[in-house]
Amino acid sequence: MYEDPKPPTPTERRSTFFAALTGRKGAEVSGKSTNIVGMLQTLFPKEGKIDTRRAAERLGVSQRTVQRWAKGEQKPKADNLAALNKRARQAATTKAGRAAAVKSQLHGKLARQGAKITIRGHQGVPGTSAYGDTYTRFRSATLKMTPEQMHDLYIAYAEHGDTGLHDFLEQQYSENYGAGQWNMDFISNIDLNEI
Secondary structure, eight states: OOOOOOOOOHHHHHHHHHHHHHOOTTOOOSSSOOOHHHHHHHHSEETTEEOHHHHHHHHTSOHHHHHHHHHTSSOOOHHHHHHHHHHHHHHHHSHHHHHHHHHHHHTSHHHHHOEEEEEEEEEEOSSBOTTSOBSOEEEEEEEEEOHHHHHHHHHHHHHHHHHHHHHHHHHHHHHHSSSSSOEEEEEEEEEEEEO
16 A cells, blocks of 8 residues: 655755755755765855865865865864864755855746746645545646746745745645645655756
């Protein structure tokens, strides 16, 4: 028998939302990680790689040290690991961190041309059918968003975090999906693609 997936933990949701909206698929924002590459990609992205020069400047170590961390040849000292975890967590949990993370996306292709967004999670219209089945279930739902809506999506996330993004998406789907009120009990995944 099929069983719906469980809702993501707050940390999993934070990671999912951050990765989807910033385009940093390997991002690590839990604040309790030993995934050095993920944290460096979160904090110092450069064309899909790690900006080791900027990382070294910000962390107060040599560029070669950061390169060794990224290759797994060396592990950061405890204080550097703690600093990486703190900064990576703050990138997704503070208003300034989120704003900096989505800054390039605000001027990117999806914000300029609109996007197709697919939400995977437990969602649907409220209520039950004549057979007692609920219409809310685990499913994917795709919606085309205009450039203005994409801009607003990034701003909602930057200003209000995970909750703001969730509320914004629920409102957009309610107004534009064509089924009336649309409830999102939880979101497991977000995919953003060109139209």
